[in-house]
Amino acid sequence: MVSLDFAINHMAAPQLRLAELFALAAKLGAPRVEIRxxxxxxxxxxxxxxxxxxxxxxxxxxxxxxxxxxQQFNVWSDARAEEAKTLAAYCSGSGAKALVLVAENSGNVPDSSATRIANATQALTALSPIMRHYGIIGLVECLGFKTCSLRSKREALVAIDAANGRDVFRLTHDTFHHHLAGEPELFPELTGLVHISGVDERDLAVADMRDSHRLLVGSKDRLDNLGQIVALRRGGYCGPLSFEPFAEELRHLADPAAALQQSMQFITEGLRARAA
Structure with missing residues (x-):
């Protein structure tokens, strides 16, 4: 039996108010949510x-x-520190378990791996006491775009270790960004959250994929979500699989519950078939 822990990121149904999102998650039997x-x-x-x-x-x-x-967690400044404290306090007050930390994606990409790691280390070293104070986890998310200043989860992991932060930091594995980055390693044992979304457009080059192409996972998916999930689970990951599509068309669905239910069924049945 394939038992999956699905979660709903608010971006899966951004047209809903927060109470409606929570009701949707409960209705789907996926009572875990990411707010934004x-x-x-x-x-x-x-x-x-x-x-x-x-x-x-x-x-x-x-x-x-x-x-x-x-956002831009690895470009550290006094302003970023204040933003981090505000968000961490909100996490604690709302009962949220973690804060996602997204790498800068402006195109300002250091040529040197050592510089990229040093920038992330500086930020994580400053963030770690904030995470500890509020009792939350920081979920480091590397984006697969060539414009991202920290594409490699391997580099992020080196920075976490340099900051002595394994107690308060985990990696976010995003199936879309993992596919774009082309990094073979998964690091399931150090992953705290998995974001799932699919890309269906057949003639779209990988380098041209953007958030606007990200749909719910279905039979036309080009990102091999099923393969990524199987590999993560075999490596020991047993946490949430959080739907995080961004395509504009999803904002106008009359019945987002039905669309999410269909994707959940596709993933569950696909994994069951692979396990047979």
């Missing part, structure tokens, strides 16, 4: 207190696995 700080009209941009979010999650019997995200 980049969806207008919703917590956190609308000023909803963290305690209110916690009470809303409790009301729907869902767990907030992360807040997504502290």
């Amino acid at each position: 700080n980049d969806i207008s009209g919703n917590a956190m941009l609308d000023g909803t207190p963290a305690q209110t979010v916690r009470e809303l999650a409790d009301e729907h019997d869902v767990t907030i696995i992360s807040i997504n995200a502290l």
Whole structure:
């Protein structure tokens, strides 16, 4: 029997208010959610207190696995430190277990691996006492785009170790970004969260794939989500598989629950067939 721990990132149904998202997750039997700080009209941009979010999650019997995200975490500054403290405090107050840490993606990419690692190490060294103080995990996310300043999870792991941060940091494995980066290693034992999404467009070059192409995982998926999930699970990962598509068309679905249910069924049946 294939038992999967699905989760719902708010980007899977950004048209929903937070209470509706929590209700959707509960309805789908996937009572784990990721809330975001980049969806207008919703917590956190609308000023909803963290305690209110916690009470809303409790009301729907869902767990907030992360807040997504502290952007450009590896470009450290006093302003970034204050932002990190604010987000970490919100995590703690809302009951969120982790804060996603996203690498800079502006095209300012250091040529040297040593420089990339040093930048990430500086940030993680400063972030670690913040994570410890608020009792949360930092989920380091490397983006697969060539414009990203930290594409390699191997480099991120070296930075985590240089910052003595294995107690408070884990890697985010994003199936889309992993495919784009072309990094063969998975590091399942050090992965704290998996983001899943698919790309169906057949004639699209990998180098041209963008967030706007990211759909729910289905039979036309080019990213080998099933293969990635199998490899992660065989390596010991048993945490959430969080749906994080970005395609504009998903914002206008009349029935996001049905679409998510279909993708969940495809993944479950696909993994069951591979295990047979």
